[in-house]
Amino acid sequence: MMKYLELVVFALFINNGVTARDSFTTNFIKHYILNEETPTQTIFWDLCWDTSTVVKLVNELSKAGFRSSTLMGNNAPDYLLHNVLFLVDYNCPNIADIIFTGTRKKLFSSPFRWLVLSGTNINQTSLDLLMDCPLLPNSDVVLAERDDHGYKMSELHRSSSSQPMIKTPRGYFNGTFIDTRPHRELFRRRRDVMGHPLTMANVIQDSNTTQYHLPRENRLELQFDSIAKICWMDVKLAFQMLNATPRYIFSHRWGYKQNGQWSGMINDLHTGKADLGTNCMINDKERLDVVTYTDMMAPFRVRFIFRQPPLSYVSNIFSLPFSTSVWVAIIVCAVVSTVTLYLASKWEANLGAGPSQLDGSIGDALLLTMSAVSQQGCFLEPRRISGRVTAWVFFAALMALYAAYSANIVVLLQAPSNSIKTLSQLAASKVTLAANDVDYNHFVFSLYKDPVHVTIYKKVDPEKGKGQFYDINEGVERIRQGLFAFHSIVEPVYRRIEDTFLETEKCDLAEVDFMNGFDPFVPVRKDSPYLELLRVAFKQIREAGLQSALVRRMQVPKPRCAHKVSAFSSVGILDLKPVLLFMLYGTAASVAILVLEILTFKLSIRNAGSISRKTHK
Structure with a gap:
């Protein structure tokens, strides 16, 4: 001084x-x-x-x-x-x-x-x-x-x-x-910084072994911290382009502001311990006060990953095989058949009646029609050739419809619903919501204040009780079992899915974006004199195709379903819910009809007794 x-x-x-x-x-x-x-x-x-x-x-x-x-x-x-x-x-x-x-x-x-x-x-x-x-x-x-x-x-x-x-x-x-x-x-x-050392803060959250494998770039244990490894390889190329001496430190947190103090990687940049860090999501506006974002080195997405629920969970699959016009046509055919059988049985009753012959009433004709619709037999049948031809044609037509209906039901029992496409639909569904037990998932859910995000936040981390946080292995296994949505960086989840899922289980995977943010970018210390040098070097690496080559080596994309292979699928009670409800309604209706018949019978006996007493008087 x-x-x-x-x-x-x-x-x-x-x-x-x-x-x-x-x-x-x-x-x-x-x-x-x-x-x-x-x-x-x-x-x-x-x-x-x-x-x-x-x-x-x-x-x-x-x-x-x-x-x-x-x-x-x-x-x-x-x-x-x-x-x-x-x-x-x-x-x-x-x-x-x-x-x-x-x-x-x-x-x-x-x-x-x-x-x-x-x-x-x-x-x-x-x-x-x-x-x-x-x-x-x-x-x-x-x-x-x-x-x-x-x-x-x-x-x-x-x-x-x-x-x-x-x-x-x-x-x-x-x-x-x-x-x-x-x-x-x-x-x-x-661009020549004369060997000046530049330090990168690497965020590791999956395994401490990354501290050993990352600087050696040996591509071992790719299931752990692939984002940090790709970023380090890209940044090291940039350091070589700038003739800088590479240095690295490790952090176990991305960095969030708590009680006015920054933590993790953002704190390393803010305090000058590091010049740049592992790329991260731009979802915290306060970070812009201490860091500047440059370019994307290792693309990643943070999503809710789940298997679409079966179609039977969200729709009545017993009404889906036929369109509305087909159902209307079946009803019209049933009415026409009932009327035809009624006329035929009426004509046969005038020529003589047998013990199993239709007695010419509309009730018997309707009973035979319902037996044909439900593919059940009936002890009543027409005796003449005209009535039998009518009944045979109706049974044969409904048999063909029944075969097509049964085949469609089998397919629909195994079909995914594709009913969850948005965040609001996920929040309103009965799917269990959970998150990967890592640092960022304990912060990002509380950053949003709109009703949909708050609803999901309360499901993942309720105020009372234990939060739904799992490690990646357990989370992927629950995804495989179904009706479970897991919030995480998708790339390591897909790597685990490729190792554990059957081919048929990969076809109904879906994603829903909770954060709805920008792509991740590499943060650089605010007002860094090397900001422009790094920014241009990153763009040259990206334009040369080196970045995409590293990404394809280190990351696993979403599993593709080339063709859906038929496989055994068990049927549960929820799949048969419409049928069970129909049987329950039918049982209730039959009991009600029985009660009405009993009341009608007793009233008829009482009326008959009253008439008899009046006659004797």
Whole structure:
């Protein structure tokens, strides 16, 4: 601190005498901004020039289509900050205050740009004020030094705060502006960080053995922490592209804010222990205050995974084999058959009656029709050829319908319902809801306040009683048994399903998204000087196909049902619920009819007795 104050005093002493800049300097500034080929708002930071020179510079920039001012507004939108170019003159006496303020307010980092003018009378000790600044890889500071031939431009930056300043030639101006940069993109000029160590925080939650297998990249125990392993491999490639030394630490939590303090990976980034972390879901807005998301390295989804309930659980399968028009046609045929049998039996009764012959009543005709519909025999039958042909045709037609009906029932008993497609349908179903017993599932359910999410939260983690949290092996086994929805990252669940499920059990797997969030992205420490370098490196890895190759090696996609193989399926009471209800209603109706018949019989006897007594009187 004392050395810095001594430099400030020395700079003030050196720069007491200040001369106005000439037209050559204003012409250089104009050509410099034009060469940038980007929207620019020039900020004249405490220039000690005379008024006429400043006005001339403003006019020249205005004619070229650029804005300029003496200060930057406090309410400037963030998306316009990349237009700002600070113009400072090292010959001005207040240069020390400018450098101190810029350092304190972090104005030497992205997205701000700087053009520092330097004359021939600047002492090297005074230049140390600028050379001691934290000009890291995301800074864009150009030092323009005046000599007898014009201006010679150099870029200043450090690969890290502990490494010396790197002075890279940028070009010169001798009346003609010459840009000697090999690439205009800042990333391509700063991608070599000279072996600076970059640390990644890796989140592991499945097994502690990941701490051994992850740095070795041996592809062993892929069922554990595949997301962290893919991210590490991708990030290590990015480190090699940037010539950075890879470092790693481990955390057992993604990171959530509790009592004002961050935990897990987010805390490692916030405190500077790590530069970037394992990609995570963007479902917590508070994280945006401490981290910046870059790109997706290891895609994963967090879903409720379950098998669709059988069709018999949600529909009356005994009414599904035929359409409404077919049912109507069967009823019409039954009515026509009843009427035909009634007319035939009426005609036969006039010719003589037998013990098993229809007596010509509508009741007997209806009884025979119902026996045919239910594929049951009846002791009553027509005796003449016309009635027998009618009964045979009706029985044969219903037999064909009965065969088709039975075949459809067998198929429907094994068919999934496909009835749960949305989160509200899942919340209203009778499916048991549970979650993987890992860190994030103990936090994400409480982040949502709408009624549907709250209902699911209360089912998974009720206020009273034990929460429905299981390890991945037990959760997958319960999925296989059915009527169970398991909330987890789907990729490790599918790996377990491939190992334990039968082929027929994979055909009715379904997913429902609870979080409804964005894809996961790699978090980087807020205002990290390596943010842009990492972002571009990640995109190059993704565009080259390296990321997708690693994902296919390490992750298992959703099992496909190429063809549904027929298999034995047991029938339970719930499958026969409509039939049992029909039998129950029929039994209740028969008892009611019996009671009515008894009452009718007793009333008839009483009426007969009353008539007999009146007759005797």
